[in-house]
Amino acid sequence: MEEINVILPDGSVKKVPAGTTVEELARSIGPGLARDAVAARFDGRLIGLNEPLNHGGHITILTFDDPEGREVYRHSAAHVMASAVKRLYPDARLGIGPAIEDGFYYDFEIDEPLTPDHLERIEETMREIVEEDIPFECMPLEQDEALDLFAELDEQYKQELIREMEEQGVTAYRHGEFVDLCRGPHLPSTGRLRAFKLLSVAGAYWRGDEGRPQLQRIYGTAFDSQAALDAHLERLEQARKRDHRRVGKTLDLYSIHEEGGPGLIYWHPKGSVVRGEIEDFWRVAHRDRGYDIVYSPHIAKKDLWATSGHLDTFQDSMFGAMEVDGVEYILKPMNCPFHILMYKESTRSYRDLPMRWAEMGTVYRYERSGALHGLLRVRGFTQDDAHIFCRPDQVEDEVIEVVRLAQYMLSVFGYTDYEIVLSVHDELQPDKYIGTPETWQEAEAKLARSLDRMGLAYETDVGEAKFYGPAIDIKMLDALGRAWQGPTIQLDFNLPERFDLEYAGEDGQIHRPVMIHRTVLGSMERFFGGLIEHYGGAFPTWLAPVQVVVIPITDDHLEYARDIQRDYRAHGIRVEVDDRNEKVGYKIRNAEVEKVPHMLVVGDREVEAETVSVRSRGHGERGNMDYRDFQSEVLEEIENRTG
């Protein structure tokens, strides 16, 4: 038989008979690999384990540890789920069912609404299908054959997909009685699935279009071992424990009230301390970088929003008008027109530019009720906004300075990793934007050049630009590796045009300035929500609502405890005395649960020696220290924002 050479990832060459399957190849390399293999990449093409190798080439055998292997594995799990659903609900119509990050989903049209009980039954049926170990078979079909097949199966959504396919021929995959339109590849058989779980069910519009039918989407996940699945579920549980809505409640940071209206945040004293610290820090950081800090009103006449273009492109997000003296006013959804009015207050010279105006500006936006989410998606929020008015030749440098500021601010809050996205306009949806194609291209090019000059890697997202200009969006990764929308830097040639902004150039002529809209934290609400989860509620000392708790052992030590409180407080430390009639252990537990950074236990020994017995979050008992020495330590920790 003819022999072929397959080249493995390490460069070694393996000689095998032509027609050897990937699985056989894996077995010849080692039993471990044979056991874990799920698919392979052969000369750039993703193939299944059953596929015979008919010619030589480069091969990488993929396991669950490879992202692509994971995708194949979970996609097969989605098929198994779909076949289970069809067994239980033969009338169910199939939508699509891809693998996604951390799992998979499948969309179905089923008359009966699915509940968690249904999921259990589906999961049970999936286990049966896995037990039956049914082989996955690939079926290459011509377009019209496929159409006939799915017409016969009464799968209208699949038919729609086939009709829109441009390439010649399609493939379907079959296991047992179940057939699905699918590019593949798949696991060799259903028995290869080792661990899976269905997680939730929710509505999802067919093809993401609100105007089309809503299907029922079942989410699930699959892993190559029960242990890995358990670990993943444990991670979900850990994330749930950090949920800012839960932590915000237990730590008494903020609330939302049905009586007051959804999406409106009430900052409690403790949450307000954190916010105040963030704002103080923010102000200093901005003044240091040449920003002026301004304030502006909350409402303005409707005409202003017509001039800015908000009425045309942002109206769906704006609260309705209120009438004052026969004139309509609108609650501000953005701060920019206000800063623009201030800019126009006097004639500006090129010497004045750049002008950097920053404002903690509270804005209101109408968000659809289903979009609201804790602190992350609200209807009233305070942006750490700023507008930089500059000359065209200053844009790139200004953008770079903003990115640097953002990097600095994020690092202070412990966000060391982030992803940068260049959000550009979508030429196919011109009515989403104001301005001409030329100005858009110029603006997008300037942003890209700034990033290039900094040597920063970024992705480009088409259609993610604001209505007035493109943006650099920075997504910060938190302690659990999740991405949060953070700083955004938006370039705007359009509003200066609409408001006819001017400055006198060195040449004595009138010129048009450029505006940079930017936030480095986003909004106080969203940033705070992210921060709560990032730290799991255990704020570093400089942000902690209570920095030190003094714990007297008995009432005899109360006076000393209060002396310490007075002294620490006079030095600006947020310190409380736990004077309740409880035992030390109880008070310590309480302070631990509230994630107070430092506890000072004081009893006879401490009163005698003017010391404190220190217990710090994450360190446990640290022994006795002079109370003034420890105070210096805390002050240093706050000053340096460590700890």
Added chain:
RNA sequence: GCUGACGUAGCUCAGUGGUAGAGCGCGUCCUUGGUAAGGACGAGGCCACGGGUUCAAUCCCCGUCGUCAGCUCCA
């Protein structure tokens, strides 16, 4: 906004067609205890709101509001 689930004490949650329970928290008292929960007693509920069915509704049905999981949309 859409689909589904949910809404019971301050919080987390049980529960039943015959007007309600636990733990934590809160209050009072006892206790003065050395590094993650001492004990006793007590207060606290229009069972989200509005209709309907029923002799009787917290429970069943409808609607409204809100929350949650998503979809869609965003700082």
